[in-house]
Amino acid sequence: MTTMKMTTRPPVQAKAVLGGTAKLPCDINPPLLNDSAILVVWYKAPERSSDIIPIYSYDMRSKHSDKATHWKDEEYFKERAHFVTTIDPATLNIKRIEQRDEGEYICRVDFIGSPTRNSKIHLTIIIPPHKPNIVDEHGNTVTTVAGVYKEGSNMRLTCLVSGGRPAPTVRWWRGEMLIESRDEPDTDFPAVMRNILIVTELTRSDLHAVFTCQASNNNISQPVSASVAIEMHLRPLSVSILSSEHAPLSADRKYEINCMTVGSRPPANLSWYMEGKLLTNYTQKVSEDGNMTTSTLTFEPTREDHDKIITCRAENPNIKDGVEEGTWKLNVFFVPKIRLELGSKMNPDDIEEGDDVYFECKVRANPAAYKVIWQHNNVAIQNNAKKGIMVQQYDLALRKVDRSQAGNYTCVASNVEGDGYSNTVELKIMYKPICISEQKRIYGVARHEEARVVCQVEAYPPPNNFRWAFNNTEEMVDVSQDHYKNSTRHTQSVLTYKPVTEMDYGTVLCWASNTAGQQMSACIFHIIPAGKPEAPYNCTLMNQTTESLSVECTAGFDGGQPQNFLLEVYDQHSGVLQANVTSRESAAFTVQDLEPGRVLTMKLYAFNSKGRSEATKLEGFTLKVAEKQTGTQVPFEITPLLGVLIGVVAVLLLITIVILGALKVRSDRRAHRPGDLPLKKATAPSSEDLYDADDRNPDVVPTNKDSDYQLTGSTAGTPLAAQATPDEVSTTSLPAQQTNHLQGLTTYSHNDYTNYPTLPLTGEVTYAELCLARPTTLSTATDPKLSCLSGGGLNNIGGFGSGGGGGVLVGGKPYVKEATVYACIDHNARPPKIDQICQPTKGSTTGLLQDNNCITTNKQHHPREVVTVRTPLISTQESCV
Structure with missing residues (x-):
């Protein structure tokens, strides 16, 4: 040391x-x-x-x-x-x-x-600190990924750092951005430093964001840190229906409608709704990256879907309220839907003739209807203010309606999608009963034979009562209700009538009544003695071949009984019967299996229960079979000259066919006119002729063979004229062969059987059939060129009685009088012919002519020289003079 x-x-x-x-x-x-x-x-x-x-x-x-x-x-x-x-x-x-x-x-x-x-x-x-430990709000340690958090929710992360000398500083970073925060010692562990990170209302920008907790206690070494990424569930970002909002759809057609959503995590589920009702016919597909979901709806709209809202809903079930919706207001084009109604203030069961009627056509259409057509019984109605028909687009007004305007009404509206048809509204107009035109008017009945006379009327409401009357004298007698039976369902009444004597033949009249009132003009039926039918007439031969031919004729008067027709075909050379054909419906026959090249004689008959008519004879033939030709054929060459000739011949032939066709149509029309009778040239009458004429009197009550008055025809084979009924309905009149003496001339209006007024004079010539008593002397006009028809006195107006052989009975006693001139004919007159009917001043009981004058009409007829006057039973609007 x-x-x-x-x-x-x-x-x-x-x-x-x-x-x-x-x-x-x-x-x-x-x-x-x-x-x-x-x-x-x-x-x-x-x-x-x-x-x-x-x-x-x-x-x-x-x-x-x-x-x-x-x-x-x-x-x-x-x-x-x-x-x-x-x-x-x-x-x-x-x-x-x-x-x-x-x-x-x-x-x-x-x-x-x-x-x-x-x-x-x-x-x-x-001494550096230890690596930070990140803990979520649930106390769980987060290593790499925090969450899953829902969009819009809050996030709370706590960073805990232990160790380190000196004590470390703890900070939060988002990427390279320092987040303001504060660290502090943990209350439970003072040696541990902590820092809490709170993020409120997470947005989709926070998805996969990296948050780093960093701890540092020096500036020498790198700080210690821990990072976590944020995982989130996101609601759908957008939803759109990939169909133009203004594109219209057509009803009852299939469409595929697409919907797309993006931005949902995890991928959203798509569903379809219309007015809150779930639709099920759709498919769904998710993109590979999971960011987009598409759905295709197969949809067939109806007219009821117009203006409804269709919704495509994208939903992330992991997020509360994680729903986005796309809507589309449907614009559906459809065929007009129509409801036709009577005016709101009208009672459909109380409409009478003369009332005003209004219709309303209520149309629902998209796009709006550009045309509305009104129909009456499937016939288009045109605006006609003069006739009281006022047509507007959605309204129809009928002023002062009559029964012809009753029926079914509809309206048709059109737009680009098609035509829409309304319901049918039946307009019922109350009117008094009228006679039905197509019904039998003449009944041929034998004595002691019952006839069922059917009176059919047209009325609304149906008739509730009928009345019958019989007339063969000057008075009409009501028929007891025991003799007829009413049928409201069939709008008819059936009279059971049995003639016993000659006086029982005559005219029966029928009236019906309903709520609207009593029938104005009666239905008239004639009870005549049954007789043989008339022969067919106006026959035409057609369709002749080598083995067959056809014949068509016009049926004559049936004698008051149902008639059938018979055709007999004879070989003209040998007289052998070749065919016998019967027709029950009409006088039309087709004969088959004939021999070729034959000249034929044909006889046509009409027959009923009373016998057979006279024969109508025709001649005809069958075509020959083409003979076989042998030899060398010579080539046929059409030269220019020959071509021109063929063309000229063809043109002439065509013109001829057209002319013949027109004549044939005219002939058929004239033949079918029931008012045209064959004419018979008149000559100055002799005394014997007058006696013959007396036998041809037009009394509708014929006598039997033992009587002095026989039924003889003045014009044999002549078809009956059509009778003018009270309702101006033409029916077949009585044949001349089946008339008897008429001891008076009866003329009365068919519109009123009470006062018997005269017939109105119109542009048509009105004729009356006049019966003449046998004159004691023959009187002629002074002018040799003027023929006058004369006769005795008249009696028994409208009578169905019989007279003596030589005169007329008045009050049961014979009455003889000098001949009286009734009609004059100028034989030198030429068209335009002036028809004249002359009337004496005295001795006549008819109201047709007055003051011994001649009635002149301006109608131009072909020259006619025979004076024919008819009884009221068979009077027509057009007779022959």
């Missing part, structure tokens, strides 16, 4: 980190010029003794070597110490500092000429 006198200068402070390298400075520079250090000795003062111990020396006194000699205490330093003189000041470097190395060191420097220099150095050993 060496005792050394120390200087009073304060020691030089040196620090070294435990385990590091300590550098103890020592100034070896001589204080004088031309002097140098020759020996440096290091001493370490023990902690509890004043003795100093040499531990290292650097000797430069050697004369035999240029190198200095290093000595060190091997027991203390071993290889840890080394004196470095190449720097200024020179330093004793001690490696791997141990805690025992702490203390005071003395550096003694001997110079050649200068005094020895002693320097004191105090070495302080710094």
Whole structure:
């Protein structure tokens, strides 16, 4: 041990980190010029003794070597110490500092000429702290990852640091940014320093953020630290429906609608809703990085989905309220949906003729309807203010309706999607009963045979009562209700009528009544004696082939009974019957299996339960079979001249066909006009002719064969004229062959059977059939060119009685009077013909003509020379004169 006198200068402070390298400075520079250090000795003062111990020396006194000699205490330093003189000041470097190395060191420097220099150095050993320990809010140690934290929640981390001399300073860093915080000793462990990090309302920017806790107690060594990364659950960042918000959809078509969400951690679940109702027909897909989720909805909208909200919902179940939604208001195009209604203030069960009716067409359409069409019984309604029809787009007004406007009403609205049809609203208009036109008007009945007369009417509401009356005299007699049965469901009444005597034939009339009132014009039916039918007429032969042909005819009067038709075909040469065909529906026949090349005679009949009509004869033929041709064929060449001729012939043939077709149509129309009767040229009547005419009187009640009055026809084979019914409905009139004596002329209006007014005069010529009694003398007009038809007195208006053979009964007594002129014909007149009907001043009971004048009409007819006057039973709007 060496005792050394120390200087009073304060020691030089040196620090070294435990385990590091300590550098103890020592100034070896001589204080004088031309002097140098020759020996440096290091001493370490023990902690509890004043003795100093040499531990290292650097000797430069050697004369035999240029190198200095290093000595060190091997027991203390071993290889840890080394004196470095190449720097200024020179330093004793001690490696791997141990805690025992702490203390005071003395550096003694001997110079050649200068005094020895002693320097004191105090070495302080710094002990670094231990690695920080990070603990989360649940007291769990966090090593690398903290969390998982939810977006928007708070994070609390505590950094604990133990050891270290001096006491370390603890700090939190986020990346390279120092976070303001404060460290303090742990209350439970004073040797431990702690620092608490609190982050409120974590955001998605905190995901994977690295927070570092750093502890340091010196500026020599690197601080000790511990780092953790933050793991988080994130709510969806955005949701969008990948369909244009303004793109319309068409109802009842399938669409695929896509939805996308991003930013959710973990990936969000997508779901679809419409007006709060979950939709299930969709698929879902997650991207590889998990940041995006897509979903495809297969959707078929309906018209009811228009303006509804469809929602795509992205949801992260790990986060409370971690839901984001994308919405789309649907714009659905659809065919118009229509509801048709009567006006709100109208009672559909109380609409009468003359009322005003309003309809409302309520249309729901997208886009709006550009056109609305109103229909009545599927026929479009046009605006016509003159007729009281006012059509607006969604409204229809009918002013003063009549029964023809009853029926089904609809409206049709159109837009780009199509046409929408409304419900059908039936407009029921109350009106009084009217006769149905298509019903049987003439009933042929034998004596003691029951006839079922069906009276059908059209009315709304259905008729609740019927009334029947019989007329064969000047008075009408109501028929007892025991003889007819009403059917409200069929809107008809059936009269059971049995004629017993000739007086029981005549006219029966039917009226119906309902809530709207009583029928204005009666339905008229004629009860006549049943007879044979008339022969078919206006026959046409067609479709002639080698083996068949067809015949079509117009049926004549059926005699008051259902009739059938018969066709007999004979070979004209041999007279052998070739075919026999019966038709039950119409006078139309097709005959098959005939021999070719035959000339045929055909006879057509109509027959009913009373017998067969006279035959209508036709001639026809079947085509010949083409003969076989042999020989060499000559080439046929069409020259230009021949082509022109063929063209001319074809044009002429076409013109001929058109003309014949027009004539055929005209002929058919004339043939089907029931009012046209064949004309018969009139000559100056003789006394015998007048007697013959007496046999042809138009009384509708024929007598039997034993009577003086036989049924004979003035125009055999003539079809019956159509009868004008009270409702202006044309039916078949009585045949001339089945009329009897009429002992008076009855004319009355069909519109009123109470007062029997005269028939109105119109543009059409109105004729009456006049029966003439046998005159005692023959009177003619003074003018030889003027023929006048004369007859005896009239009696028994509207009568269905019979008269004697030579005169007319008045009050049961024969009445004889000079012939009276009733009609005059000017044979020299030419079209336009002036039709005249002359009426005597006296002796006539009809109200048709007055003051012995002739009624002149301006209608232009073909010249007619036969005067025919008809009874009211078979009167028509157009008779022949």
